[in-house]
Amino acid sequence: MLSTDRRLLPHSAAWFGVLCLLAVLCFHYPEMLTSQEFRSVYTSGFARGLLLFGLVATFLVGTVAILAGQRRRIALIGLVAASLAVFLGGATVPMDKVAATPYSLGVDWFILSLFFSAVVFIPLEHYLAHRPHAILRPGWRTDVCYFFLSHVLVQFILIVVTTTTTTVAATIAIDPVKEVVIGLPLWAQFLLAVFAADLAQATLHRAYHRVKTLWRFHAVHHSSRDLDWLAGSRVHLVETVLTRSIVLLPLMVLGFSTAAINAYVILVGLQAVVAHANIGVRFGWLEYLVVLPRYHHWHHARHVDYWDRNYAIHLPIVDMLMGSFKLPRDGSWPQEYGVLKLETVPRGLVAQTLMPFRGDREYEEHVA
Incomplete structure (x- = not known):
């Protein structure tokens, strides 16, 4: 399914771009958008490196999808989101020491959890599936919404x-x-x-x-x-x-x-x-x-x-x-x-x- 689903490249570009934009917003508004408990798990250097990787991946995958004529509008969403992320500072956004806040959203927890879960389980399920089905199977959008809410509201x-x-x-x-x-x-x-x-x-x-x-x-x-x-x-x-x-x-x-x-x-x-x-x-x-x-x-x-x-x-x-x-x-x-x-x-x-x-x-x- 990884090689035959023509939706995979444009949707990957879109998600990479959106996640990059969310990550940049986390750098701008860490007290509001990042989980105080989860911030201690990773360093800002690690987050910046991952953001840079995401930006490069978005422009690369999105461009390939557009040139191949695969869901160009969806791929364009990723390219626009990544461009906006770069305009807002990209991986070079300065960030002061984050103050403790009683309430915040776990957008950082959502980004990292979705990224690493996908990186680990999508290949595993492709090669070890008991019942092969498309990665973007029916209902995947609904499940991503649930994934988003459960992590952001953690x-x-x-x-x-x-x-x-x-x-x-x-x-x-x-x-x-x-x-x-x-x-x-x-x-x-x-x-x-x-x-x-x-x-x-x-x-x-x-x-x-x-x-x-x-x-x-x-x-x-x-x-x-x-x-x-x-x-x-x-x-x-x-x-x-x-x-x-x-x-x-x-x-x-x-x-x-x-x-x-x-x-x-x-x-x-x-x-x-x-x-x-x-x-x-x-x-x-x-x-x-x-x-x-x-x-x-x-x-x-x-x-x-x-x-x-x-x-x-x-x-x-x-x-x-x-x-x-x-x-x-x-x-x-x-x-x-x-x-x-x-x-x-x-x-x-x-x-x-x-x-x-x-x-x-x-x-x-x-x-x-």
Whole structure:
């Protein structure tokens, strides 16, 4: 698909150009557009180098796309955005020391996460796909919008989550238990945190499927007709806040250290992408120890026998304990993905955001 999809070059130029323009704006308005927590992960020199690479790539790929007659208007969007980025200073924008701010958008987190996720997973899914499909498959724009919102609003989501969980955890925490947990070595805390969080997440996940009101929110996530590294981003904002709150709560109640919780947050971010990835590798016995793509893909299968199965996101043993484990031994994959009633989920981020509040209904413009 990398070589045959004539949309790939112009869309790549457009996205490179837009990301470069956003990056330049981050240099101009760092207090407003960059996440205070994430800024410590990278240096300004690294960001400038990546921006310069993006500008060069935009002009190169965009020019090739235009000369080849491939979606010239889309390629031109990238060239115009990159030109505007250069006009605004490009990679040479001076930047003073960034002051601490209580609120900011995570545009830097969005840029870096999208870029490196695409660089890693697009080639992997091209060469290791279990079901080849175009990179720009149907619904990709919707998923990019979800990816954008979840990353840009990351600080506001964290504020809501930590505020609610901290208040509840303070009232139900058991000090003797917290003392035992905090006394464990970091590796033991991490493993226990993964199990506790996955058990809480799987319990809530089952409720999403069995409680009608909750299902309306969760149906958005299951509406993806093709699974890949980007499809896992399609999650309703209400579900995002609720899930993160419920998962974080037992970790705070039990008293896990900040280092153990941070390590878990890194794991859940990585595994959420991997579990949805279009990677058709058989991992043998490892599939029964860790949630890998084939395991989670069966949870997304448009098949009545799997609608209520495989809720865990980390450890299959959680589903074994809950009685919801189901994985074909023959190594097969689902034939189709999506909700059972496709007409109940509309297309597009705005319509899907409003959908849970509109009751049971069918849509003419639906995900089929």
